Amino acid sequence: MPTLAERLGYGAEDRVLILNCDDLGFCHSANVGVYEALRRGLGTSASLMVPCPWAAEAAAEYAGEDVGVHLTLTSEWASYRWGPVTASTSLVDRTGRFPRTVEEVWSHATIEEARRECRAQVELALEWGVDVTHLDAHMGTVQTNPVLFEVYLELAADHRLPLRLSGADTEEVLGFPFRQPAAERGVVFPDHFIYVPGVGSRSTLLELVPKLRPGVTEAYLHPAVDSPELRAAAPDWERRVDDHQLLVHDDDFRQLLERHRVRLTGFRELRDCMRAG
């Protein structure tokens, strides 16, 4: 059996890295940050938060880029909020917005409304002209819960899209298998996953890039440009600005990748490989 890297045209020993930009569409400053990361920086793909206020701008700007859907069932900030694209009573708090925490989603969402909402997010992105390349999960909400994972996997299989999956070492922690079930459905996913606690990927990447294993690894960042909007929306704004800096302006990071002969790829290659069978 060829490895995923081999199916993509790399050698079995090559270290292949996806640098995905999460939270596209979240706010205008994120749109600008991701735009620069993809077009002038090292970002290889991005994930669009379809229910967010600025998703329409992002979809118009990025229709030709390697953009997946960052399935979103939370609205985590206090001062800046968004809600579902479907009329769904189990997915919202008293203000008609998504809950702020993953735990609230897990305790209130019905599987039927979660499925309908996630499906609508993907369909809306396609309708907007986004050439959807993959699916992943904002705050892990639909990936790390065994019930919602069914929705996540089913959507990937139906649309023939690659998935972000947590690392094999987290299956025991999360308490259910997800990698084998995805493989059995013919869904392609990276071999390895670099988990970053919270937002701000610099220190994790600087430590782990030299230790990358052969095969395809996904890492994620949250690039955004500094602005009053970003500062007021996200208390972690400095780490988002630093992620933008790392992808767009950091020669040391670029050289680190080169020194370790890391090959960069996007999710589009994985999708095309999956669809080719």
Added chain:
Amino acid sequence: MPTLAERLGYGAEDRVLILNCDDLGFCHSANVGVYEALRRGLGTSASLMVPCPWAAEAAAEYAGEDVGVHLTLTSEWASYRWGPVTASTSLVDRTGRFPRTVEEVWSHATIEEARRECRAQVELALEWGVDVTHLDAHMGTVQTNPVLFEVYLELAADHRLPLRLSGADTEEVLGFPFRQPAAERGVVFPDHFIYVPGVGSRSTLLELVPKLRPGVTEAYLHPAVDSPELRAAAPDWERRVDDHQLLVHDDDFRQLLERHRVRLTGFRELRDCMRAG
């Protein structure tokens, strides 16, 4: 019968002006602009767009100010969108957001869902701690349509809140009476209304302030501070920035008001007067 101005403690011949700041909560730049207009400028009151992404920030910042509810059933911009606070299928377009035009609302909204949504917007503002001082209508949607006007008037009567109403001279154009029905329900409203076509109130105000009639007149502006967020959201951003300039930094406008002995008041005075009977 005493006039409204007399009930507020002014003379019958006094010219009393409300300078209301519309679109509070619309975006972060509007929140900052309104904040400055109310606390350092000539703004006398503001109207909160409860369904907008930044309404939560606005509600937290302005809980003590003279703030009404800017009843909102439209999401007019292309790149930046918001939707209802209730799960309402007749109030949204295919993206789960309010329609972009008043006409789309009028042709698709059911009266039941419009009533429930408007009611929820007022209740949410109260729940957030806003001392709601009045109601008005974003883009005139619920004021200038005879069916939706019933919702608007009923909400004002039930919550004992003053209303923005178009001028008496527009009743014939709009094709239904609204001032007499409001008076019969005991709802207080300004005697006169300065209509501004679109956004940007400077030229209208400079022309009409010298011609103010005795009694209470409402005029509205849309102050916001300049930012990449505002420029990307609203094609009319320059006129919003100019409204902020007029209210906060324009000594000529301040002197014009003084020269014509214009008294400034807010909606809170009207509300207290209405509640006192």
